[in-house]
Amino acid sequence: MQSIARDLPVVPNVEARKKPQSIPMKKLITGIVEFRRKLLPDYRKTFAKLALGQSPDTLFISCSDSRVAVNVFASTDPGDLFVIRNVGNMVPKCGCDGERTSDQSVPAAIEFALTSLNVTSIVICGHSECGAMHALTEGIEKVEGEHLKGWLKHGEDSVKELAERPEFAITLSKRNQLSQLNVLTQLNHLRTYPMVQQRLAAGTLTLHGWWFELSNADVYAYEESLGQFVIFDEIEAMRILEQLEHNAKS
Numbered sequence: 001m002q003s004i005a006r007d008l009p010v011v012p013n014v015e016a017r018k019k020p021q022s023i024p025m026k027k028l029i030t031g032i033v034e035f036r037r038k039l040l041p042d043y044r045k046t047f048a049k050l051a052l053g054q055s056p057d058t059l060f061i062s063c064s065d066s067r068v069a070v071n072v073f074a075s076t077d078p079g080d081l082f083v084i085r086n087v088g089n090m091v092p093k094c095g096c097d098g099e100r101t102s103d104q105s106v107p108a109a110i111e112f113a114l115t116s117l118n119v120t121s122i123v124i125c126g127h128s129e130c131g132a133m134h135a136l137t138e139g140i141e142k143v144e145g146e147h148l149k150g151w152l153k154h155g156e157d158s159v160k161e162l163a164e165r166p167e168f169a170i171t172l173s174k175r176n177q178l179s180q181l182n183v184l185t186q187l188n189h190l191r192t193y194p195m196v197q198q199r200l201a202a203g204t205l206t207l208h209g210w211w212f213e214l215s216n217a218d219v220y221a222y223e224e225s226l227g228q229f230v231i232f233d234e235i236e237a238m239r240i241l242e243q244l245e246h247n248a249k250s
């Protein structure tokens, strides 16, 4: 007589089970099965190599928003990026995080990226239609949830900046103006860390401000000399690569 266990398929045919579309996590769960069936054979060598260690050259800091899909818009692969994601792509200023233990997460990841992984670039990537920026424009006193309210305080410098520079990226909505300025604010917060300052002075680290525009899936890069974000086309990519090459030689 066969045991019940032997009758069970090794890989359950999840797709074959007809369930209503509304089941939470269905796409995620069936996605794992699909990955095992269709993609894992091609990825085995990659992950076996990555299991021996990671050596990403870039720390990528972006919003937790589900629509900011860096693996799609930057064609990244496993092992390419060390990633920090949080609400509003914030970086707490160095030294201002003593009272909230949750705020240590970002500084800890920055320290690990710089000291253990020796990343040579840090990108802060904001995005259009950001809920955190909307909350900041509406006033954080209206925000529900004490932790969220506390976290969004890291964006208050951006709100002040927009009040002083209302003409910045004037064609955008207020929320998106704030989102672009917030990338610059968080880069400034990043510069408050001594280990960032040391590496910038030594020329072993570069900082980059990017912005993802959702409706067209376009990436923009902050161009210091123009004081604005410019579309990340082939010309801009070439300019950034030439600058990085120049830095690496000097």
Ligand SMILES: [Zn+2]
Pocket (backbone or CB within 6 Å): 063, 064, 065, 087, 088, 089, 127, 129, 130, 131, 132, 133
């Ligand atoms: Zn966001």
